[in-house]
Amino acid sequence: MLEKLKEIALRYEDLQAQLADPGVYGDAVRLRNVTRELKELEPVVAAYHAWKTAKASREDAEKLLHDPDLRELAQEEFTAAKAECERLERELTLLLLPGDPNDHRNVILEIRSGVGGEESALFAGTLLRMYTMYAQSKGWRCETVNLSETELGGVKECSVLIEGEGAFSRLKFESGVHRVQRVPETESGGRIHTSAATVAVLPEAEEVDVEIDPKDLQIDTYRSSGAGGQHVNKTESAIRITHLPTGLVVECQDERSQYKNKDKAMKVLRSRLYERELARREEAEAASRRSQVGSGDRSERIRTYNFPQGRVTDHRIGLTLYKIDSILNGGLDELIDALVTADQAEKLRQGGGEV
Incomplete structure (x- = not known):
């Protein structure tokens, strides 16, 4: 050493x-x-x-x-x-532990509602608010790329660019299925429902990381619109980009400028392709980049937010905190610190060292 x-x-x-x-x-x-x-x-x-x-x-x-x-x-x-x-x-x-080469990168955060209908979409909106507040507490910049809302203000899906020092190194453990247990506002009988939303944290790729042939892109324009016809844009400034070889589709309608929407959509597409390549390499090497705290697979249930008991449980490290309000208001550091520590301990174990 x-x-x-x-x-x-x-x-x-x-x-x-x-x-x-x-x-x-x-x-x-x-x-x-x-x-x-x-x-x-x-x-x-x-x-x-x-x-x-x-x-x-x-x-x-x-x-x-x-x-x-x-x-x-x-x-x-x-x-x-x-x-x-x-x-x-x-x-x-x-x-001196080997670092993640992507730790210095910005983040493309994607949230999608899952099983549970409108309640799932409302929970996805809660998660979006939680991460936005956490980013603000860190002094990071958040920029919406795409946001699809429901009539009740829930989030069907969204993509957000988060820029700031250490953004990926702190948020990379958040990828996976987040489950909520609570009594929905629409439930008259007071029964507890379980629903879920999916979070994906992608390192923002730079142009040198991913080479995209313009011939592989199908670019469509359309008029922006929000839930209930809000924020209707009279010009076709919204952008939909389809990457033909992979079938990946990215949309952006947040900006009134077609050029800005295309630029944002390309950032997301580049990052998704970069993440695919990282996953392919991991599989080939039969080694998980996130080791102890999970693979970051979007199908992996990582955390449960139980409202009646006021608790949040991270299933990867068996940590339960009875401070759900604080966490949903952006107080994620205690959870993330524990995940970082678990990741370091696993790397030390694999390297034969001790904490």
């Missing part, structure tokens, strides 16, 4: 030197790559330097343990420095 840390420290110094080169600032792509890599390495280098400082303090204190006049004070310093070294070694072990 020590050799690896030395290599990282040298690489960090090299990247800092590159930033001092005026030529780097003239190349937008290179500048973005250098600053991104610097940001990724910074916590490792900071922890490594802190560990070296703690190690030096421990060694100095250890030498003074043989001095009768300073032994008591030296013992305190030695114990504190030793504990700090051990803490930093655990932190460095986690920091």
Whole structure:
């Protein structure tokens, strides 16, 4: 591990030197790559330097343990420095775990209502609100790509672009089936119903990731419209793109500009194709990118929101929290932190390390 840390420290110094080169600032792509890599390495280098400082303090204190006049004070310093070294070694072990190459990416969040009719659509709307509030709490930017609503304000399906530092790294564990148990507003008998909605979290793909032949696209335009005829657009600005080789269809009618709708739709299509390719590679390698906390398969039930009991249970890690209101208002950090920890523990187990 020590050799690896030395290599990282040298690489960090090299990247800092590159930033001092005026030529780097003239190349937008290179500048973005250098600053991104610097940001990724910074916590490792900071922890490594802190560990070296703690190690030096421990060694100095250890030498003074043989001095009768300073032994008591030296013992305190030695114990504190030793504990700090051990803490930093655990932190460095986690920091050196292989990262997800998509963690730095923005997110295409897709939510679809499932079994349960109107109640499922209302729950899908609740999930959309939850993720929007969570994104806002993180300072991320949310932009609706497509939204299909029901007459009662539920969500049949939607696509949202979420842009911000760490968006995919935090949200990637949310893919799967979310189940709700509650008494619907439309239920007069007070019976608890169970319904579900599906969430997909896709890393936003860049043009260099997926090459799309324009000949493979069928692009149709139509007039935008909302539930009950609301937001009707008199021009055909809505876009429907069909990727002929795969049959994937993406729609966008959020903007009044046909060009902007096409741009958003292409982002979603590119991300779906990128996710397909990632899934194909995973299957070929017979290894799950998300290991312990689930494959991210949209058919996998991952979480239950039980309103009568006020609880939320994540089935992948067996965690139950009795704070449903807080969670549905965007308070997802406790759940996500637990999922990240479980993922790290599994990677350590597979690598033969310990937390």
